[in-house]
Amino acid sequence: MKKVGFRKWLRSLAAAMVSASVLLALQRLVMPKYADSLIEGGFTEEYYEESMPHDVLMVGDCEVYESFSPVDLWRGFGITSYIRGSAQQLVWQSYYLLEDALKYEKPKVVVFNVQALVHSGPQKEEYNRMTLDGMRWSGTKLAAVRASMLPEEKLLDYVFPVLRYHSRITQLSQEDIDYYACHKKVSHNGYYMRVDTAPYAEGVWFEEKPDDCTFGSMPMEYLDRMRRLCESEGIHLVLVKAPSVSPVWYDEYEGQVARYADKYGLPYLNYLKLLEETGIDYDTDTYDMGLHMNLSGAKKMTAYLGDFLVSEYGLEGHAGEEDVRREWEGKERFYDEMKAAQEKEIEEYGSVVSY
Numbered sequence: 001m002k003k004v005g006f007r008k009w010l011r012s013l014a015a016a017m018v019s020a021s022v023l024l025a026l027q028r029l030v031m032p033k034y035a036d037s038l039i040e041g042g043f044t045e046e047y048y049e050e051s052m053p054h055d056v057l058m059v060g061d062c063e064v065y066e067s068f069s070p071v072d073l074w075r076g077f078g079i080t081s082y083i084r085g086s087a088q089q090l091v092w093q094s095y096y097l098l099e100d101a102l103k104y105e106k107p108k109v110v111v112f113n114v115q116a117l118v119h120s121g122p123q124k125e126e127y128n129r130m131t132l133d134g135m136r137w138s139g140t141k142l143a144a145v146r147a148s149m150l151p152e153e154k155l156l157d158y159v160f161p162v163l164r165y166h167s168r169i170t171q172l173s174q175e176d177i178d179y180y181a182c183h184k185k186v187s188h189n190g191y192y193m194r195v196d197t198a199p200y201a202e203g204v205w206f207e208e209k210p211d212d213c214t215f216g217s218m219p220m221e222y223l224d225r226m227r228r229l230c231e232s233e234g235i236h237l238v239l240v241k242a243p244s245v246s247p248v249w250y251d252e253y254e255g256q257v258a259r260y261a262d263k264y265g266l267p268y269l270n271y272l273k274l275l276e277e278t279g280i281d282y283d284t285d286t287y288d289m290g291l292h293m294n295l296s297g298a299k300k301m302t303a304y305l306g307d308f309l310v311s312e313y314g315l316e317g318h319a320g321e322e323d324v325r326r327e328w329e330g331k332e333r334f335y336d337e338m339k340a341a342q343e344k345e346i347e348e349y350g351s352v353v354s355y
Helices: 002-030 039-049 070-077 091-101 114-118 125-132 139-148 155-159 162-170 174-178 217-233 251-264 295-313 322-349
Strands: 056-060 081-085 109-113 236-241 268-270
Touching: 039 081, 039 125, 056 091, 070 081, 070 295, 070 322, 081 091, 091 114, 091 125, 091 139, 091 217, 109 114, 109 217, 109 295, 114 217, 114 236, 114 251, 125 139, 139 155, 217 236, 217 251, 236 251, 236 295, 251 268, 268 295
Parallel strands: 056 081, 056 109, 109 236, 236 268
Antiparallel strands: none
């Protein structure tokens, strides 16, 4: 009787393991791959492929991952860095991505982009998914999901994404098949490369000024938590603002950040006020008429940041360290190959068509 019971238990266990394997395989198949389209959704997951720590970590939305180039920071200064950025990344998501990263490394400097302070609460499920699905499961991810969910979202859908994406089984693309078993690398240590140019034109962007420009309590609470986390770990926190012409960075926003930075002795680099020093030119340094920097603009912003990091914190380069140099040689090759491929697309088609 005991042998019969044990065999029954083994069969039940085997059936459960098979069911779990099928569920995981189906989940992997139907989840968006973010490899050839909406590649920003793949940024979060890529961080876990890193094998070495970084001097600098950057967190924030597109104003970070399209403004700073870790490869150029390495080439110019020997400083290692990574951008944990994602589309419309909210302040609490930046906080939890930083908290998550500190489980794996402790950088000397953290750079946070302040644009997200204008968002007082969760915005869209699509942006939540692009930021959070790629996080490894932990108490930190659970807290990030809880802070980010809209009222209509369900926690169980994040725990088992197949529940949310099951309808895609009838909408699978070649991208889903090609990258079912592997992750295609799409960023350069979190940097989104674009080499094309679309100059800013006066009047191309229009938006109405909010009635109240006061930052909400939730983003300010998480900015405070980020500051305290950095202080407790002995990490320097630097606030930055990209030189985007839209969304408009109103004087009321600027005043709140400046006062906060002054109160806590934090450096604040507002690139909107550094156009002359950086040489940023909206005729040549943006690929979408002033919203984001192209590679030319990102190089200028990166050069200024590198000078600041060296002069302010004395960061020393690692170019003389053989293991680090070998690691970054591969990153440089990937960077140069993508740059050449995009330039070829512009020559052939008049624009970058691969993203």
